[in-house]
Amino acid sequence: MKYLIAGLGNIGPEYVNTRHNIGFDVVDGLAARHGGEWKTDKLGDVATIKHRGRTFVLLKPSTYMNRSGKAVHYWLQKEKIEKSRLLVVIDDLNLPFGKQRLRGKGSDGGHNGLKDIDQVTGGNNYARLRLGIGNEFSKGRQVDYVLGKWSQEEMDGLPEIVKRAGEACIAFGSIGLQHAMSQYNG
Numbered sequence: 406m407k408y409l410i411a412g413l414g415n416i417g418p419e420y421v422n423t424r425h426n427i428g429f430d431v432v433d434g435l436a437a438r439h440g441g442e443w444k445t446d447k448l449g450d451v452a453t454i455k456h457r458g459r460t461f462v463l464l465k466p467s468t469y470m471n472r473s474g475k476a477v478h479y480w481l482q483k484e485k486i487e488k489s490r491l492l493v494v495i496d497d498l499n500l501p502f503g504k505q506r507l508r509g510k511g512s513d514g515g516h517n518g519l520k521d522i523d524q525v526t527g528g529n530n531y532a533r534l535r536l537g538i539g540n541e542f543s544k545g546r547q548v549d550y551v552l553g554k555w556s557q558e559e560m561d562g563l564p565e566i567v568k569r570a571g572e573a574c575i576a577f578g579s580i581g582l583q584h585a586m587s588q589y590n591g
Contacts, residue, residue, distance in 0.1 A: 408578040413518040424538040428494040448476035474519040474525025500537025
């Protein structure tokens, strides 16, 4: 059984340690904990890990957030993975910092990465793990906040958040969506 875990973010050193790149952080953590080695390939960096007889293809698209659909679609096709075994990991302004929400489908919620995946793959019928980055910004400063660096206080809490999100990704493939949702949402 094979799964695609797509952590969304933006490539380039200027985006490292920014809120918008938490999806990259989660798949980086998964690769590190499970011995996956990243290789640069078509439309992204890819690593493969195994857990309990299942294969997880980890993807960090190189297409930038707003064009994530192209990379996700390509890797679903290349690896012959059904859309029902896709999990997209993203940042979410509407959740408090550190809160996570796993769902089997849903709206893009204004997230451009999800919007593009919906358009390119033909619908929103795939799992997504939303990670709360909070919304501590003044009116009109949303972009600066999302693309901004984590505060020191946030950085201190991030390793545990990233670890728990990684566990939710593995649970999605090993115990199934419904059980993973009841275990990891909150």
